[in-house]
Amino acid sequence: MLTVCVTSGKGGVGKTTVSVNLGIAIARAGRRVLLLDGDLGLANINVMLDVRPKYNIQDIVTGRRTLEQVITPTTYGIDLLAGATGIAELADLREPERQSLIRGLAGLRGYDVLIIDTGAGIGDNVIRFVLASDEILLVTTPHPTSLTDAYGTIKSILANESRSIKLIVNSVSSIKDARSAAERLVGVTDKFLDGSLECIGYIPSDGLIEKSIMQRKPHIVINPSSSSAQKIQEIAMRLIGKQAADSKKGFSRFLQRMFG
Numbered sequence: 001m002l003t004v005c006v007t008s009g010k011g012g013v014g015k016t017t018v019s020v021n022l023g024i025a026i027a028r029a030g031r032r033v034l035l036l037d038g039d040l041g042l043a044n045i046n047v048m049l050d051v052r053p054k055y056n057i058q059d060i061v062t063g064r065r066t067l068e069q070v071i072t073p074t075t076y077g078i079d080l081l082a083g084a085t086g087i088a089e090l091a092d093l094r095e096p097e098r099q100s101l102i103r104g105l106a107g108l109r110g111y112d113v114l115i116i117d118t119g120a121g122i123g124d125n126v127i128r129f130v131l132a133s134d135e136i137l138l139v140t141t142p143h144p145t146s147l148t149d150a151y152g153t154i155k156s157i158l159a160n161e162s163r164s165i166k167l168i169v170n171s172v173s174s175i176k177d178a179r180s181a182a183e184r185l186v187g188v189t190d191k192f193l194d195g196s197l198e199c200i201g202y203i204p205s206d207g208l209i210e211k212s213i214m215q216r217k218p219h220i221v222i223n224p225s226s227s228s229a230q231k232i233q234e235i236a237m238r239l240i241g242k243q244a245a246d247s248k249k250g251f252s253r254f255l256q257r258m259f260g
């Protein structure tokens with residue numbers, strides 16, 4: 001299983017939009033996808049996928065529910081694991097709870113890709129989820145404050161481990177806009193930090209994305225021919241391009257890195 005963490009420096013830059021639509025694009029390419037909602041603003045994913053999860057990951061921690069009971073299927077080929085009060089707390093659990101979470105998650109079978117939508121900004125505990133993942137996707141917009149916060153996030157990640165981070169520039173008004181934002185971030189990362197940043201795509205600013213939320217249907221499902229949906233599709237293909245369809249190893253590696 002490939003574990004992918006979607007994170008951002010600033011809130012509201014499109015992290016959840018990317019996680020949900022990317023997940024659906026990957027599922028449509030024939031992979032089984034589980035989306036872990038680690039964002040505190042839980043309502044977003046629920047609205048985008050039009051589901052109301054009855055239970056969340058906290059129910060696994062307490063042992064009240066099994067993994068099967070907690071996972072909410074959607075009609076879009078991806079399943080959802082709701083993240084309670086945010087995954088930050090999950091990284092901070094005491095030993096017995098930690099063990100019960102590991103036992104619960106270890107039973108996770110049959111998924112090819114796990115996408116984790118983290119909260120914005122990187123606290124000490126969220127960073128463990130980020131570092132435990134095979135792929136780190138950092139979402140930013142070209143807005144200067146978003147770029148500054150994105151750089152702060154890159155810095156925190158790379159201060160812990162020299163990694164390769166993948167950048168998505170969202171809500172761009174032109175390719176030029178996207179390029180200059182990506183070049184700036186890649187440039188400063190190369191120059192000042194130990195690790196690497198690679199831009200794997202951009203997504204145009206598109207009013208249909210907001211409208212799809214009103215319609216409670218994923219953008220990529222109802223507007224597949226829009227250029228923003230196609231860009232998300234391309235990013236999905238780049239992401240899973242070289243990944244073998246099924247590897248159980250990936251997830252145990254994730255749990256090992258996450259919880260020791």
Ligand SMILES: Nc1ncnc2c1ncn2[C@@H]1O[C@H](COP(=O)(O)OP(=O)(O)OP(=O)(O)O)[C@@H](O)[C@H]1O
Pocket residue numbers: 008010011012013014015016017018039041044119120170171172203204205206207209210213228
């Ligand atoms: N490419 C885009 N074009 C236009 N609007 C967009 C685009 N991407 C996201 N949005 C809009 O921006 C808003 C924030 O998006 P989203 O909830 O995905 O961000 P987030 O980073 O997950 O936010 P939070 O930090 O609150 O979790 C939403 O209303 C969404 O519709």
